[in-house]
Amino acid sequence: MTDQPIRRRRRLGYVAMLGVSALVGLVVGGLSALIDHVGGAAAGPLRIALLSAGVAAAAWICVAWWRSADEAVREAHKWAWYWGGSTGMAAAMGLFALSTWGAIDVALPPLGSGPDDLIMTGIAFTVGAQIVGYAIAWALWWLRHR
Structure with a gap:
């Protein structure tokens, strides 16, 4: 018995997602x-509604994809997020600590002039480091399990 139709259906499901x-x-x-x-006075509430709808749609897509993933794919993603994401976050925290202590000079591109912009830069840098760590860990997991 061959699993070709299941693989083809799964591949089409991923492309659809x-x-x-x-x-x-x-x-x-x-x-x-x-x-x-x-623009106008309604721009703020419209942005909040748009962001909320976008996050809800992304969550729905993620849940639907997770339910369709097999055990190996789920394990690869869990392992990669735990080890890669944690390592990326630790690297970002280490860079920020070293920068705060004056040991190194981290020159992040300014998004603006206020403290909110500095917070957003820190969040973007940390999440970026987590995603890079995740991608490396995910690739390593699949290379080890081939």
């Missing part, structure tokens, strides 16, 4: 640009 994700991104990006263009 990727397409839905791209569509959600395009809609949120387009509506965000429209809100920026129109």
Whole structure:
């Protein structure tokens, strides 16, 4: 008995999820640009509603994808997020600590002039480091289990 039809169906399911994700991104990006263009007093609440809808759609996509993933894929992602994400976060924390102590000079590109912009830069840098760590750990997991 062959599992070819299941593999083909699973591959099409992943492509469909990727397409839905791209569509959600395009809609949120387009509506965000429209809100920026129109502006006005309602821009703040519209942005909050748009962000909430985008996060809800992303969560729905993630749950649907997770339910369709097999055990090996789930284990690879859990392992990669735990080890890679934790290592990336530790690296970001280490860089920020060394920068605070004056041991190194971290020159992050400024997003603006206020403290909110510095917080967003720190969040973006930390999440970026976690994603890089995750990608490396995920690749290592699959290389070890091939």
